[in-house]
Amino acid sequence: MSLASSNPSQLFIPGEEARTELVIDKSRFIACAAPAFSVEEARAYISKIRGEFPDASHHVPLFIIGHGAGATMHCADDGEPSGTAGRPGLAVLQGSGLGDIVVVVVRYFGGIKLGTGGLVRAYSDAVRMVLDTLPRAEKVATSLIMVTIAYSLLERLRLLVSEFGGRLIEEEFTGEVTITLRLRDERVDRFFARLNDMTRGHTNAIIIEKQANTIMPVDKV
Numbered sequence: 001m002s003l004a005s006s007n008p009s010q011l012f013i014p015g016e017e018a019r020t021e022l023v024i025d026k027s028r029f030i031a032c033a034a035p036a037f038s039v040e041e042a043r044a045y046i047s048k049i050r051g052e053f054p055d056a057s058h059h060v061p062l063f064i065i066g067h068g069a070g071a072t073m074h075c076a077d078d079g080e081p082s083g084t085a086g087r088p089g090l091a092v093l094q095g096s097g098l099g100d101i102v103v104v105v106v107r108y109f110g111g112i113k114l115g116t117g118g119l120v121r122a123y124s125d126a127v128r129m130v131l132d133t134l135p136r137a138e139k140v141a142t143s144l145i146m147v148t149i150a151y152s153l154l155e156r157l158r159l160l161v162s163e164f165g166g167r168l169i170e171e172e173f174t175g176e177v178t179i180t181l182r183l184r185d186e187r188v189d190r191f192f193a194r195l196n197d198m199t200r201g202h203t204n205a206i207i208i209e210k211q212a213n214t215i216m217p218v219d220k221v
Helices: 039-052 086-095 115-133 151-163 185-199
Strands: 012-014 018-024 027-035 058-065 072-075 101-108 136-149 167-173 177-184 204-217
Touching: 012 027, 018 115, 027 115, 039 058, 039 072, 039 101, 058 086, 072 086, 086 101, 086 115, 101 115, 136 151, 136 185, 151 167, 151 177, 151 185, 177 185, 177 204, 185 204
Parallel strands: none
Antiparallel strands: 012 136, 018 027, 027 101, 058 072, 058 101, 136 177, 136 204, 167 177
8 A cells, every 4th residue: 555645745644543354264353553653652552452352362563653764663473473463564554654553453263274374464454454444644733723703604614614624623602603623734824814805804813722743634735
């Protein structure tokens, strides 16, 4: 899997946790993936999955923290024959273009041995399957913005937030509507300009917080 981008500095991360299940010759492979921004977070997630599936035959852990040459990577076979589980899974993970990610492949042995080649394919396919369902995001600087607007402009504001890839946090309805949203920093000036045009200058919009690292979905804006 490849995540080609026209922006070479674009660094992809998981947008949220995802799980998939693959059954091969009665063995169940449950692949669990999530964002992790430190080795400690990755290990905590691995422990969580082990606790959730305590009776599984194997819990194969993989993680990549960071991106590129400076990334911290780890994998283990967790009792499977050497080189048949962790390394193949990590190779798929490396090829995905994702960083700040942890994956645990849980296996329930079904009584039929898969052989060395079968295990390599099974763990590779399990990781590939969960990555195919995983929403992509970026870790970016964002601003939390509060906008007060007339009721008549509410739907147009919602559309504007969506157009700019913003995330609606809260809507409060009093004499006017107050909306709290989160937006990528590089889009704030353009958003404010469009908002000013839309309301002909009759709005109140302020930045109430800045956050250096926010998980935001990848979009085309």
